[in-house]
Amino acid sequence: MTLSDAVKSQIEGTLEKSRVVLFMKGNKHFPQCGFSAQVVKILGDVGVAFDTVNVLQNAELRDGIKAYTDWPTIPQLYVDKKFVGGCDIVKELFASGELHALLGKEKAAPEKVAPPKIALSEGAKKALVAADDGSGDTLRLEINAEFQYDLYFGPKEQTDIETTADGVLVRMDAETAKRANGMSIDWVEAQGGAFKIDNPNEPPRVRALSVEELKAMMDKGEKLVLVDVRTSGERDLAKIQGAKHLETSEAEIAALDKDTVLVFQCHHGMRSRNAAELYLRKGFRKVWNLEGGIDAWSIKVDTNVPRY
């Protein structure tokens, strides 16, 4: 990390000009990193005017601000030329009301958020109970604005919302609670085990499915339609049992209920992703892309399917 005099005076000039400055990735309308986005959202919620500096536009500044603050990560929030913190600290100060005080704003009365209903499958429950090391840490769920999930054991926070999911106590912040209502958490054994989350609050998007997960779903007899988007020539070389050929079944697939689970598959996973995006736009809500395509299937699941 280096800090030239030019960059240093550029930073100081920025801090001189504005009371609240956020050094971030992207800008306040298009944050290009989840942590930056969270701080932008918090400053918006506090209701204070602030300037942003996009460090991605200037490599020297990106390194320089880290040296200037002696802080290794972006975003960085400055108020009255003083460094306040990165994403974690800003989140804490916001929750405790200290950020409002620092910025001279009243903190609105905390919004009452009802504990969400969360369903756990037997498998998920077993995995979670097994993961509890008895240290007294509590199971925590985090869902960020992009609907990325984190499930981990950590300390209890004062502002937590608590819910009991099929007998298991889960704690979370209010924002997560609002995004979690009605979700279910399942466990898939594939690849050493992973949680599978189904959340009705999530805006529809194409989700990635590994070949092992697909195999596990098929073995369990889960209802899904596997759609092969390759050419008929390629299908003559190799195919996955039960896959429908998009070219010949287009009308049939389009007529399916929009809640049907569709898994798109091609040779390596690129063409199928485009097809999956298209069906999402057509209104299907449960759309998956088979990562690695039939090639990964041949290598990892069924070696009887020839590679080409």
Add this chain to the structure above:
Amino acid sequence: MSDHPTDFQGDILEAIRESVKKALPDAVVDVHGGNGHYTLAVTSQGFAGKGPVDSQRLVYGAIAHLMKGDRAPVHAVDSLKTKVPS
């Protein structure tokens, strides 16, 4: 989640824990994560009387060598919490 290739050999979680304990010998370090992204909770007397910024600086300083460069084993610290033992 994107892939974060690294040249680092060995147990990254252990390396993070060791590095923090070198700087804060009494620290209880809870670290988890993978694929370049890690979540840390550190409890130590070393944070007594320090604000959150200085407390986190202590931890970041201890693991700075693991965060250097594009192929660093630690690409991002998703969450860092510091606590004084109660």
